[in-house]
Amino acid sequence: xxxxxxxxxxxxxxxxAHTDEGRLHEALTLLRRQAPVHWVEADGFDPxxxxxxxxxxxxxxxxxxxxxxxxRPLLQTAKLEAMQRQREAEGTALRTLxxxxxxxxxxxxxxxxxxxxxxxxxxxxxxxxxxxxxxVDRMAELGGECDFATQVAVHYPLYVILSLLGLxxxxxxxxxxxxxxxxxxxxxxxxxxxxxxxxxxxxxxxFAYFQGITAARRAAPTDDLASAIANARVDGEYLSDVDxxxxxxxxxxxxxxxxxxxxxxxxxxxxxxxxxxxxxxSDPGLLPTAVDEMIRWVTxxxxxxxxxxxxxxxxxxxxxxxxxxxLSYPSANRDEEVFDDPFRFDVGRDPNKHLAFGFGxxxxxxxxxxxxxxxxxxxxxxxxxxxxxLAGRPEWVATTFVGGLKRLPIRYNLSE
Numbered sequence: 229x230x231x232x233x234x235x236x237x238x239x240x241x242x243x244x245a246h247t248d249e250g251r252l253h254e255a256l257t258l259l260r261r262q263a264p265v266h267w268v269e270a271d272g273f274d275p276x277x278x279x280x281x282x283x284x285x286x287x288x289x290x291x292x293x294x295x296x297x298x299x300r301p302l303l304q305t306a307k308l309e310a311m312q313r314q315r316e317a318e319g320t321a322l323r324t325l326x327x328x329x330x331x332x333x334x335x336x337x338x339x340x341x342x343x344x345x346x347x348x349x350x351x352x353x354x355x356x357x358x359x360x361x362x363x364v365d366r367m368a369e370l371g372g373e374c375d376f377a378t379q380v381a382v383h384y385p386l387y388v389i390l391s392l393l394g395l396x397x398x399x400x401x402x403x404x405x406x407x408x409x410x411x412x413x414x415x416x417x418x419x420x421x422x423x424x425x426x427x428x429x430x431x432x433x434x435f436a437y438f439q440g441i442t443a444a445r446r447a448a449p450t451d452d453l454a455s456a457i458a459n460a461r462v463d464g465e466y467l468s469d470v471d472x473x474x475x476x477x478x479x480x481x482x483x484x485x486x487x488x489x490x491x492x493x494x495x496x497x498x499x500x501x502x503x504x505x506x507x508x509x510s511d512p513g514l515l516p517t518a519v520d521e522m523i524r525w526v527t528x529x530x531x532x533x534x535x536x537x538x539x540x541x542x543x544x545x546x547x548x549x550x551x552x553x554x555l556s557y558p559s560a561n562r563d564e565e566v567f568d569d570p571f572r573f574d575v576g577r578d579p580n581k582h583l584a585f586g587f588g589x590x591x592x593x594x595x596x597x598x599x600x601x602x603x604x605x606x607x608x609x610x611x612x613x614x615x616x617x618l619a620g621r622p623e624w625v626a627t628t629f630v631g632g633l634k635r636l637p638i639r640y641n642l643s644e
Contacts, residue, residue, distance in 0.1 A: 231255055233263045237278050240554060241270035241303065243414025243626035246530065253571070256280055256559035265545040268554070272305045276533065276552040277542065280559035282566045282583065284543045288534055288555060289587040295534035296329045297590070300552045302533055303628050307424045322431055323471055324478035326532065330589065336471070337593065339460040340479065343392065343453045344593050349600055355391050356601055359384055360608040367609075368642045373619055377492040377636040385487035385601050389480060392597075394452025395441070402437070406430045407481040415626040418634075431477070438473040438480075453479065479594075482630065486528035487598045489632025491605055494522030496636055499616055501573045508575045509610050518575035519602045524582035525573055527558045528632050532586065557583050614641040 231239075236255035239245035245252050259266055264281040279285055288295045300309065315321035325337055342348060363384045367374060374380065386400055395403075409430035412418025420429050445458035446466075457475045460467055467475065498505040508518050535552045542553065560583045562570040567577075585592035592598070620637035 231258055233258060233266065237263070237266045237268040238270050240268060240278050240531070240556060241273050241628060243628050246628065246631060247624040247626050249624065252558070253562060256556060256562065259556075260559060260563060265543040265547075265553075272307070273303065274300075274306050274309065274552070276303070276554050277545070277547060278554050278556060279542060280556045281543065282560040282563035282581075285555045285557070285560045285583060286587055288542065288553060289583075289590070292330065292589050294537055294540060295553065296537055297327060297333075297532070297534065298329055300533045300535055301326045303531055303554055305424070308427065311424050311428065319468075320470060322474050322477065324474045325593065326478065326590070327474075333589065335462055336467075336475070339457060339467075340453060340475065340593060343456065344597055346596065349596050352388070352392060352597075353600065353604070356388055356604045357608070359387055359391075360601075360604040363605070364608045364612060364642070367640070368612075368644075372641060373639045374637075375635055376495055376638050377488075377622075377633045381488040381492035381495075381633075381636070382484075383488075384491070384605060385484040385598075388487075388597070388601055389483040392452070392483075393454045393476070393479065394450055395454060395480075399437075403480055403484075406434055407485050410434070410477075410481060411485055411627065411630045412625060414628055415631075415634075418625065434477050434480075435470070435473045438476040439469050441476065442469060442472045482529075483594050483597070485630060487601050489528035489630075490523050490526050490598065490602055492633040492636050493526030493528075494519070494602065494606070495609075495616070495638070496622055496633060497522060497525050497573045499618060499638070504573055504575045505616075508606075509613070512607070512610070514575050515603055515607060515610075516599075517578050517580065519599055519606070520580045520582065521573060521575055521577045522602060523584045523598070524561045524567075524577075524580055526632050527561050527582070527584045529557055529584065529586075529592075529630055530628060531556055532590075557586075612643045614643055616640040 231254060236258045239255040259280040264284060266278045268278050269275045312321055325333060328336060363380050367380060382404060386404055387397060390397060390400060408418045409420045413427045420426055441454055442458045445455040449455045449459055457472055508514050531554050533552050533554055536547050536549055538549050540547050564570055566581055585595040617639050619639040622633055623635040625631035625634045
């Protein structure tokens with residue numbers, strides 16, 4: 229069935245569209261070619277401009293004064309956005325880095341920035357390598373068949389983040405469940421409920437847990453990121469309980485869920501492109517470029533929104549002050565104007581100007597950590613991986629925001 233431009237635009241507001249990557253990319257390719265800045269009016273959503281070309285997204289990301297995150301940093305239903313505005317008025321709304329603009333964004337981002345710089349990452353590499361080895365050993369224990377997404381990919385980066393925050397491993401399952409519920413609002417299997425109130429319940433549970441962490445770290449500071457957040461001061465004052473909890477939430481959720489999607493999607497891409505798997509196994513020096521290609525290929529963050537602060541234009545299309553724009557990162561990362569043969573998975577792709585981590589002042593705080601984790605897991609796995617194939621049908625999370633594979637059944641042989 230041939231898509232129309234209108235149908236292609238509506239797919240960006242349809243969580244189910246992201247469970248069929250072939251169909252999704254057909255829609256995004258159509259938009260790039262025929263309507264790269266396209267007005268979308270989807271049932272249940274306030275309207276927005278869908279921006280699908282790499283160059284246009286880069287221009288918007290560069291100009292963070294003209295195109296701001298507030299009041300609509302990501303695509304949500306009109307009902308959820310109204311609830312967010314009400315909670316903002318009450319001072320109880322989630323307010324992470326993705327909700328903020330400068331100058332507040334710059335100040336709050338600095339609280340955690342040092343924990344993601346090269347020196348801190350080097351200190352964490354021993355723990356990352358240990359966990360990578362542990363999960364590849366776990367694959368061996370599973371006897372040659374597993375669901376790589378649920379039994380390996382979701383757990384490994386989660387425990388890295390717990391180590392960085394200084395939280396106990398016993399918190400892992402709770403963090404995983406709440407993350408999947410929070411990001412899985414569009415997925416019937418993962419969401420806790422269907423009403424706006426039910427969709428916000430995981431966030432309230434996160435807040436309650438992290439308020440306890442804040443109190444504990446202020447009473448007895450420790451040498452970890454959780455303590456740095458709890459004891460940070462802005463203009464001489466501690467962050468509010470809501471702002472502290474919001475900081476924890478973005479680190480604890482996006483800090484592992486996006487990486488697990490890259491790892492699962494990266495292995496799936498290698499299975500689907502066996503010549504590239506052979507190439508990478510025979511030349512491990514390609515691993516850094518292979519990791520970035522996995523990140524481009526999967527693009528775990530599907531979109532962020534920006535709102536114009538003044539009348540302007542994007543790609544020659546007039547955009548009025550107050551109108552919102554959806555930045556489609558999967559589309560930018562398949563843009564034919566930027567990537568040679570963009571639908572080819574190439575472990576040696578260089579240059580690779582993907583936008584999976586965004587660009588500009590909102591560039592992903594954990595980008596270096598995500599690369600290190602992904603590289604460490606495949607550096608441990610590939611030398612031992614004698615064979616691998618699908619053992620069932622992969623399944624993707626229904627989402628419009630963050631996600632990837634939720635099931636990847638595989639059959640494999642590992643050496644000792």
